[in-house]
Amino acid sequence: MSDKPIPVSAKILDKEYTISCPPDEHAALLSSVQHVDDKMREIRSGSKIISSERLAVMAAINIAHEMLMSKGQVANIDMDVITRLDDLQAKIHRSLETISD
Secondary structure, eight states: OOOSOEEEEEEETTEEEEEEEOGGGHHHHHHHHHHHHHHHHHHHHTSOOOOHHHHHHHHHHHHHHHHHHHHHHHHHHHHHHHHHHHHHHHHHHHHHHHHHO
């Protein structure tokens, strides 16, 4: 399969866009398009914003906020895993010292 970008038809707020992407990213792109469309519709239904440009900016801000919050959660999970691994390593070390004594 070629890595040459392919055109993908995407619809956001009933407007058609053609976007190029590598073939192996096609499904992820369509998922992203759906997420943007959902966010824009959610914002439009809950506010008086009519301009597509303003909706797009608000959706971008909301999506960026979600991403940053997720990164923070992942960082917290990573630190928790590191702490647990350190604790486990210390327990193993103590057990090995007990056995060798």
